[in-house]
Amino acid sequence: MWFIRKNLASHAYAIVFFILFSICLYITFYDKKFPTTSPISIPLITGRTNISPGPYLDVHLDLATNWAMCQKHDYLIIYVLSTITNVQRRQVIRSTWGSKQKDVCFVFIVGQVSGTTENAGEYQLKINNEKREHHDVVQIDHFESYANVIYKEIAALKWANHFYPDIPFLFKTDDDLIVDTILVSSIGKVLVTNVSLRDSFLVQNRPNLVSTIISSNRETFFRGGWAMDYQPTLRSGKFGVSEKVWPHAVLPHYCSGFGWFMSKNIREHLVNASLIYPIEKAAWIGDVFVSGFLANAANVKCTGLEIDFDQTNSANCSCLMVNNPMLTVCSSSFHSGGGGTEMERYLEYQKAWQVIQLRHNSSDRKIGAC
Numbered sequence: 001m002w003f004i005r006k007n008l009a010s011h012a013y014a015i016v017f018f019i020l021f022s023i024c025l026y027i028t029f030y031d032k033k034f035p036t037t038s039p040i041s042i043p044l045i046t047g048r049t050n051i052s053p054g055p056y057l058d059v060h061l062d063l064a065t066n067w068a069m070c071q072k073h074d075y076l077i078i079y080v081l082s083t084i085t086n087v088q089r090r091q092v093i094r095s096t097w098g099s100k101q102k103d104v105c106f107v108f109i110v111g112q113v114s115g116t117t118e119n120a121g122e123y124q125l126k127i128n129n130e131k132r133e134h135h136d137v138v139q140i141d142h143f144e145s146y147a148n149v150i151y152k153e154i155a156a157l158k159w160a161n162h163f164y165p166d167i168p169f170l171f172k173t174d175d176d177l178i179v180d181t182i183l184v185s186s187i188g189k190v191l192v193t194n195v196s197l198r199d200s201f202l203v204q205n206r207p208n209l210v211s212t213i214i215s216s217n218r219e220t221f222f223r224g225g226w227a228m229d230y231q232p233t234l235r236s237g238k239f240g241v242s243e244k245v246w247p248h249a250v251l252p253h254y255c256s257g258f259g260w261f262m263s264k265n266i267r268e269h270l271v272n273a274s275l276i277y278p279i280e281k282a283a284w285i286g287d288v289f290v291s292g293f294l295a296n297a298a299n300v301k302c303t304g305l306e307i308d309f310d311q312t313n314s315a316n317c318s319c320l321m322v323n324n325p326m327l328t329v330c331s332s333s334f335h336s337g338g339g340g341t342e343m344e345r346y347l348e349y350q351k352a353w354q355v356i357q358l359r360h361n362s363s364d365r366k367i368g369a370c
């Protein structure tokens with residue numbers, strides 16, 4: 001994004017001037033000497049002169065209480081953006097598509113329950129129990145809100161970068177989706193081993209995808225099922241981006257938050273870029289921001305990958321997965337509506353997980369009706 005670079009450049013001159021030429025810009029940035037605001041409030045910065053380079057996006061994540069929970073030799077971290085109050089949904093995911101897989105680590109990213117939520121204290125107790133029991137929750141110090149999803153996105157990367165600099169790949173998704181994590185892991189495995197067996201599920205169902213992976217640059221691997229080009233910039237509503245942040249009619253290229261893979265190298269670039277990203281230039285839409293705006297600032301790009309996603313509202317992911325073996329991420333009725341009672345919505349996760357397990361079982365790959 002040219003204007004951010006331009007901004008940083010003019011900031012740079014200001015910084016160099018104001019710290020009396022004594023510290024180079026680079027060191028200054030990483031010393032984090034500049035003031036930051038509490039990002040809990042949505043920024044409304046007025047009357048700012050262009051002298052101060054800050055405030056920057058500042059993810060509040062306590063690394064002391066959000067300790068390490070993966071294994072050093074895991075090859076993939078699947079992080080799932082969740083909401084603190086979705087206690088039961090996380091439970092269902094742990095018993096379905098978030099079930100333990102060898103050398104794969106599942107992590108849920110949640111926020112703080114706001115004081116105005118009913119039973120606020122109770123939810124914090126519940127999440128504390130989950131942390132103790134499952135060791136799979138990272139909790140940021142920002143309130144749950146749609147805008148603060150961008151902090152969850154960055155916190156996940158920052159957390160992984162801090163504790164697991166050597167885990168080579170990550171996959172991002174959300175808790176209102178149904179994900180074929182067996183397929184996701186098998187892609188991760190090919191990325192790591194560079195080996196694909198002729199009778200493997202991937203080679204059988206999508207040989208092109210395997211060739212793509214084998215020939216890909218692992219350092220710069222940043223790819224998702226839905227790469228979005230030419231999306232119009234909306235100026236209002238939940239997905240609104242102000243003219244000040246992005247004057248163009250079309251959003252920067254980005255990947256849908258349904259799911260993307262990322263190498264550890266891309267992760268580090270994004271974390272570094274977030275440390276010097278001006279808060280006033282943030283778009284408060286999780287996937288658009290991280291894989292579009294922040295990626296731009298980090299000079300990296302999320303591109304497409306030949307895995308299938310479906311944003312259905314038929315509450316019927318299990319059937320869709322029977323009919324399309326490469327359907328990897330499918331919106332549950334928590335995401336798209338429909339699906340009857342909450343119980344029936346959970347049932348959808350279970351039915352889809354059955355299909356997923358069956359279709360990857362080489363001795364029983366033909367699955368019947370759904």
Ligand SMILES: *[C@@H]1O[C@H](CO)[C@@H](O)[C@H](O)[C@H]1NC(C)=O
Pocket residue numbers: 194214215218
């Ligand atoms: C993977 O294998 C292909 C062909 O077999 C080779 O060209 C490529 O360099 C390998 N990539 C890595 C990362 O080992």
Ligand SMILES: *[C@@H]1O[C@H](CO)[C@@H](O)[C@H](O)[C@H]1NC(C)=O
Pocket residue numbers: 030265268269272
């Ligand atoms: C990120 O910043 C750290 C600390 O300055 C630096 O050591 C590292 O090389 C940077 N990583 C990338 C990918 O730019």
Ligand SMILES: *[C@@H]1O[C@H](CO)[C@@H](O)[C@H](O)[C@H]1NC(C)=O
Pocket residue numbers: 314315316319320370
């Ligand atoms: C799901 O889709 C299948 C096939 O398209 C159909 O037979 C089935 O009735 C649907 N189930 C529900 C609950 O909509």
Ligand SMILES: *[C@@H]1O[C@H](CO)[C@@H](O)[C@H](O)[C@H]1NC(C)=O
Pocket residue numbers: 357358361362363364
């Ligand atoms: C795979 O299929 C075989 C034969 O139908 C069955 O015994 C086995 O339990 C299945 N495994 C899984 C993981 O579903």
